[in-house]
Amino acid sequence: MNTAPEKSDWFQARYSQDTILSLRITARLHSSRSPFQKIEVFDTDDFGRILVLDGVLNVAELDEFIYHEMMTHVPLFTHEKPERILVVGGGDGGILREAVKHDCVRDAVLVEIDKEVTDVSRRFFPKVSSALSDSRVTVIHDDASKYIQSQRNAFDGIIIDSTDPIGAGERLFTPQFYRNCFAALTENGVLSAQSESPFFDPDIVKDLYATAAQVFPIVRMYTAFMPSYVSGLWSFLYASKNTDPVAGFQAERYAHMNIEYQYYNADIHRASFSLPSFVKKQFSM
Amino acid sequence: MNTAPEKSDWFQARYSQDTILSLRITARLHSSRSPFQKIEVFDTDDFGRILVLDGVLNVAELDEFIYHEMMTHVPLFTHEKPERILVVGGGDGGILREAVKHDCVRDAVLVEIDKEVTDVSRRFFPKVSSALSDSRVTVIHDDASKYIQSQRNAFDGIIIDSTDPIGAGERLFTPQFYRNCFAALTENGVLSAQSESPFFDPDIVKDLYATAAQVFPIVRMYTAFMPSYVSGLWSFLYASKNTDPVAGFQAERYAHMNIEYQYYNADIHRASFSLPSFVKKQFSM
Numbered sequence: 100m101n102t103a104p105e106k107s108d109w110f111q112a113r114y115s116q117d118t119i120l121s122l123r124i125t126a127r128l129h130s131s132r133s134p135f136q137k138i139e140v141f142d143t144d145d146f147g148r149i150l151v152l153d154g155v156l157n158v159a160e161l162d163e164f165i166y167h168e169m170m171t172h173v174p175l176f177t178h179e180k181p182e183r184i185l186v187v188g189g190g191d192g193g194i195l196r197e198a199v200k201h202d203c204v205r206d207a208v209l210v211e212i213d214k215e216v217t218d219v220s221r222r223f224f225p226k227v228s229s230a231l232s233d234s235r236v237t238v239i240h241d242d243a244s245k246y247i248q249s250q251r252n253a254f255d256g257i258i259i260d261s262t263d264p265i266g267a268g269e270r271l272f273t274p275q276f277y278r279n280c281f282a283a284l285t286e287n288g289v290l291s292a293q294s295e296s297p298f299f300d301p302d303i304v305k306d307l308y309a310t311a312a313q314v315f316p317i318v319r320m321y322t323a324f325m326p327s328y329v330s331g332l333w334s335f336l337y338a339s340k341n342t343d344p345v346a347g348f349q350a351e352r353y354a355h356m357n358i359e360y361q362y363y364n365a366d367i368h369r370a371s372f373s374l375p376s377f378v379k380k381q382f383s384m
Numbered sequence: 385m386n387t388a389p390e391k392s393d394w395f396q397a398r399y400s401q402d403t404i405l406s407l408r409i410t411a412r413l414h415s416s417r418s419p420f421q422k423i424e425v426f427d428t429d430d431f432g433r434i435l436v437l438d439g440v441l442n443v444a445e446l447d448e449f450i451y452h453e454m455m456t457h458v459p460l461f462t463h464e465k466p467e468r469i470l471v472v473g474g475g476d477g478g479i480l481r482e483a484v485k486h487d488c489v490r491d492a493v494l495v496e497i498d499k500e501v502t503d504v505s506r507r508f509f510p511k512v513s514s515a516l517s518d519s520r521v522t523v524i525h526d527d528a529s530k531y532i533q534s535q536r537n538a539f540d541g542i543i544i545d546s547t548d549p550i551g552a553g554e555r556l557f558t559p560q561f562y563r564n565c566f567a568a569l570t571e572n573g574v575l576s577a578q579s580e581s582p583f584f585d586p587d588i589v590k591d592l593y594a595t596a597a598q599v600f601p602i603v604r605m606y607t608a609f610m611p612s613y614v615s616g617l618w619s620f621l622y623a624s625k626n627t628d629p630v631a632g633f634q635a636e637r638y639a640h641m642n643i644e645y646q647y648y649n650a651d652i653h654r655a656s657f658s659l660p661s662f663v664k665k666q667f668s669m
Contacts, residue, residue, distance in 0.1 A: 114430065115429070115430055116408075116410035116429075117407065117428070117429035117430050118401070118405070118406070118407055118408070118428075118429070118430045118431070119405070120404070120405050120406075121404045121405075121406060122402070122403055123401075123402035124401070142402075143402070144400070144401075144402035145399065145402050145403045146402070146403070147401055159598045161583075162583075171482055179527075192617070226610070234523070263596075290472070298446075298447075298611055300428070320576075322609070323608065324607070324615075324616060324617040325616070326615040326616055326617060330609075330611040330616060331607040331610070331611055331615060331616010331617060332611060332616060333610060339508055343386045359661075360661045361660075361662045362660045362661055362662060363428070363661065364658075364660075364661050364664075366456070366658035366659070367658050367660060367661075368661075369655070369656035370457055370654070370655035370656075371655075373649075373651035373652050373655035374651070375450070375609070375646075375648075375652060376644075376645045376647055376648065376649050376650075376652075377449075377646045377647060379649075
């Protein structure tokens, strides 16, 4: 059992310098370098097809439904009638796929800095990227931190599907960006953002919640199981102008829509805001 | 980033033949072969000290509190006053440590087939094994599947801290064993068992729940994040003679005891029974 994985056959997802999740690669489908990052696509045995950006696993067929459902439905089901949605990053299209399941959504704008990510997703991840061609969707290839500056009272929901806060992603973790999101949201606006692993990135997590709390009256953490992400425990930031994410759950609209989810459901919505004691203590929640 | 881990420096936790979590070893503290299994103890960077049985990671300092708290407090807080507890396996002592925090517990019996596991845990995991010396604890080194045959109406709670269902552990997954547990429990008796990963062991999970449901009127699944276990999503089986684990939560006794938990709390108790849609569907729950 101690045979070391060989370089050529394995993709290595690093939790840290000292902990590595190795996935056996069955096919190397794509490798390119965009103006922003290295983009790779592999097929693996257990995690299905994976999208890798600058060496970091971003999307795995095995569990992408968890991330995309939880990023999207949790905030949108705390709004009475979300009509205009902004997706920041998320060029793979997975958030859009979930967002357009809400029949009240009339416009969904995706601002993804890297056109090559959307191109690669359309080509290699048809199930994830399907909504990129939806008639209600507008795809803009620009820096979202610039785009948001001109938006006022424009979106009922903003979903921040960023990479880790290094390189281009860093601008999406600043107080100024959150202030601009607040201004871009309508009166009862809601927001979600991926917020890393409480086990392996506690400092990033702490900083992000402090940043959001400077701007939004209501900031809460929720969690989901993500086997392909560091530690399997992934956290998400919920922020709103006036809505408690549990008390504000729109049970009637949820029941009426009757979507077939793979992870999300009404129980999971509420349960995901129940945090382990060490997480509450660590982040004073 | 693609340097392969070297055999001598890494412990490899296998999710499957095609997915491996590698932990960098900083010290090899112990290696022996008992009559039942190979027992190893390593220090690692991110996961702290780990106990490895037959190559499978059983206890990691990083997250053992999650497993032990959830295995113990979830069932015990669905019983009004658990006084006699049986721990099956669990020779490291972690379940006992949590069980004796319930001041109503008068006797806790540990039946661990492998004396060397308790010896190694006392020596290398003092924080996990502390309760092995508690005056209310009796440690018996025997086959639990035999021990249980002579027990009738004897325990208010049974906690099955088994290894995977291979080798000696297999006997703890049979209908006969569950029938004997039922007989060994008192009138309002409750039971918990570790029940593997829904992502990577769906067949084992399915079989175990079908087995328990043959015997117990109430069988439910609950989950917790376990970064050191396969996929990070771990499931636990709850079974009882007459108690719903959520409606039957003993809120008053919980509030009165005022234990400082690292993972468990009243919200987590309820939330842990909210299952992802794919898990409900997969196991018809």
